[in-house]
Amino acid sequence: MPLWLDLLIRVAAVLAGFLVLPLVVGQAEHKVMAHMQGRVGPMYAGAFHGWAQLIADGVKFVQKEDITPHDADRTVFRLAPIVALFPYLVVVMTIPIGPGLVAQSLDIGLFLVLAVLGIGVVAVLMSAWASANKYSLLGGVRGAAQLLGYELPLVLAAASVAMAAGTLSLPGIVEAWQPWWLIWQAPAGLVFFIAGLAEIRRPPFDMPIADSELVFGYMTEYTGLRFAFFLLAEYVGIVVIAALTTVLFLGGWHGPMEDQLGWLWTLLKIGALSFVIIWLRVTFPRMREDQLQRLCWLVLVPVALAQLVLTVAVKALT
């Protein structure tokens, strides 16, 4: 296969995954929330159970007027949604789906993923400040405090599994994974998943958005396509956090007949975790700002540090 064709296929596959998976998760969120709350939700767009509702929403977003507030810093305001979306595109590139099935295998993929995910906070601050709206700014400052705080347990938990596997490459970690790691690395897995939820600002960690007090936080002034970009970033975020938890802690493509069906196992695990993320949104009330910081600094960080000690101890003994 010539190089350009190989490259083209990889880019096309990443883009397809980047656009399709979030839509599937979004549709699943509509339906799962509707059923859990005992209501039917939108049922008429398309034929079967309103499957085309998301497409209708997309068309609606495109038709809406693109408004920039009069006092806003126009350039920064317009750039922010792209900065919010871009890191996830880079992360999707490095996630291995099956044995040898990864768009870009890197020697230190884990480090790239953690570094690039950290860029999201810049987008939050950009949109918050450039909106020239005090609710936006409040939401942005809350978001910055939350994202900076929760990055620490996220990185520590990921460091634990990287030490266990002895590599920083994502496919390498999946290859080194053993079923008993489910117990050994369970605290790190939990910390990673919870911190990941906070990183993508999903309920119960949606204090920066908090629609009952801050209108819609840093996204208040956005309309139309730019708002859709933020929404898309949120759903890609769900996929990315579910995929990273799968790859790091749930063994990625390991399962029966993994040589042929590895990709299916990865996708199934990602789907199950995405379902859990939606489930948590319907289940828990929003955490207050002080509870949120307390959980991070007094629970997650110590647990992650203890897990590091445990990992080193087991690693040294075996």
Place this chain on the structure above:
Amino acid sequence: MTVADVLLLALGAVAVGAGFLVVTSAHLVRSGLYLVVSLGAIAGLYLVLGAELVAWVQILVYVGAVVVLLLFAVMLTRAPIGPSPDLDRPAVPAVLVGGGAGLGLAALFADAFRWVRYPAPEPGTAERVGEQIFGAWVLPFEVLSILLLSALVGAIVLSRPDIGARTPAVAEEHEAVAEQNKAVAEEHGQEV
């Protein structure tokens, strides 16, 4: 010129240009955002030079650092949209010091390496960096980490008067606040 040369020059131009905008822009928050661009371009330089790990560490650490800087800019000023000339300082001394130091270092650097051609070192993989840090350079590394730890503890002690050293004025203030709280509590008690 190879592709790497072109990339190095382009990224260097971005880094220097964005750095120039950081110090000249009168938009307070924007200059912080230019700093992100400048540091990102430097991470790109590391990538081109084959030091992958250093590049990603650069992004991981400095993006967080710049965000904290932006937060301080927003909290300590009015952080208005648009230029804020009232926060500017005369530029001449800074230009003299910064330009002098930069040109001097560049001249020294060019002079020192003018006639020597070094073979390109191996790529800076995580394995190699780890071996170096925890093998040959383990003592400086540990000393540095203790220095950072003591700085962290010091920052916490300084920023929290309730656990730090107490000056008499602070102690009095604390007692006054405590008394006030007590009075308020008693008042409420009576109302109930």
